[in-house]
Amino acid sequence: MKVTVIGSGNLGKSIISGLANSDLFDPKNIVVADADPDNLEIIKAQAGVSVTESNLEAIKESKWIILCIQPRILQIVLDQIKDHLREDQVLISTVTGVTTEDINEVVPNNKVIRAMPNTAAVQQQSMSFICAENNEDEDVEFVRRMFGTIGKAIIIEQRLMKPATVLGASGTAFFLRFLRALTQGGVQMGFHPHEAQAIVAQVAIGAASLIEDGTQAEVEVDNVTTPRGCTIEGLNAMEHNGLTSAVIKGVMAAFDKISNIHEA
Numbered sequence: 001m002k003v004t005v006i007g008s009g010n011l012g013k014s015i016i017s018g019l020a021n022s023d024l025f026d027p028k029n030i031v032v033a034d035a036d037p038d039n040l041e042i043i044k045a046q047a048g049v050s051v052t053e054s055n056l057e058a059i060k061e062s063k064w065i066i067l068c069i070q071p072r073i074l075q076i077v078l079d080q081i082k083d084h085l086r087e088d089q090v091l092i093s094t095v096t097g098v099t100t101e102d103i104n105e106v107v108p109n110n111k112v113i114r115a116m117p118n119t120a121a122v123q124q125q126s127m128s129f130i131c132a133e134n135n136e137d138e139d140v141e142f143v144r145r146m147f148g149t150i151g152k153a154i155i156i157e158q159r160l161m162k163p164a165t166v167l168g169a170s171g172t173a174f175f176l177r178f179l180r181a182l183t184q185g186g187v188q189m190g191f192h193p194h195e196a197q198a199i200v201a202q203v204a205i206g207a208a209s210l211i212e213d214g215t216q217a218e219v220e221v222d223n224v225t226t227p228r229g230c231t232i233e234g235l236n237a238m239e240h241n242g243l244t245s246a247v248i249k250g251v252m253a254a255f256d257k258i259s260n261i262h263e264a
């Protein structure tokens, strides 16, 4: 079974590396096309995949074609491949703000499934969202399984793709900025930056693991918060400076921005 990835930029590289390390595809059966030959060399060396500068060459033998290109490039690529697609080929679009209906207007005879992963796909730790016009279609479940090999993947209604993009994709940057802030605090207290970052990363993984089973986050916060102790002192100082409010405002600013991108 072959899969083609068109676009090996930030997200494409992460997906390709994640899939190449999964049991689902032999790296040789992952065909990558990109306009930038340097990107192709990097991903070939990193993941052992097949590469080509020709999108048409890349789509020849694959049932699954993942589009990892910028929205402004999508129309160009669709126009290029539309007359060369077989009807059994499935397009998987990661392109932000473009619906399955938009793509089917150009490519009416092919199934289109949307996938919204994040860059932690490279560590097989993505949070990915999958949707199609008909989520009951068996190919949608296969695509969920495919993205399930590079982290967690859930099928959602298409109307939730914008909130999913903010929480799931932008969320990576939000967390990393918070981790950087904690790291800076660690340095001020006396750790070297690399030590502080390693500590903060492990604490984040541990904290996330505590709520993986659905336990309310505040229950675990209470478990760390001794009355009159240092944790509550720190938490309250953060709240007095607007931590929760700043995060919610940031999420909603991102949502406002993505909501102004055309989508049905």
Ligand SMILES: NC(=O)c1ccc[n+]([C@@H]2O[C@H](COP(=O)([O-])OP(=O)(O)OC[C@H]3O[C@@H](n4cnc5c(N)ncnc54)[C@H](OP(=O)(O)O)[C@@H]3O)[C@@H](O)[C@H]2O)c1
Binding pocket: 006, 007, 008, 009, 010, 011, 012, 033, 034, 035, 036, 039, 055, 067, 068, 069, 070, 071, 073, 076, 077, 094, 095, 096, 116, 117, 118, 119, 169
């Ligand atoms: N980054 C994320 O976390 C994330 C998460 C979810 C979804 N997305 C979506 O994923 C898509 C890709 O994002 P990205 O950050 O990976 O973009 P990117 O880094 O710009 O990568 C796009 C790649 O496509 C190449 N390309 C340009 N024109 C092409 C063509 N005609 N045929 C084949 N390849 C071509 C680009 O080459 P050049 O550099 O030479 O132009 C570049 O290597 C976007 O639509 C974005 O909305 C991103």
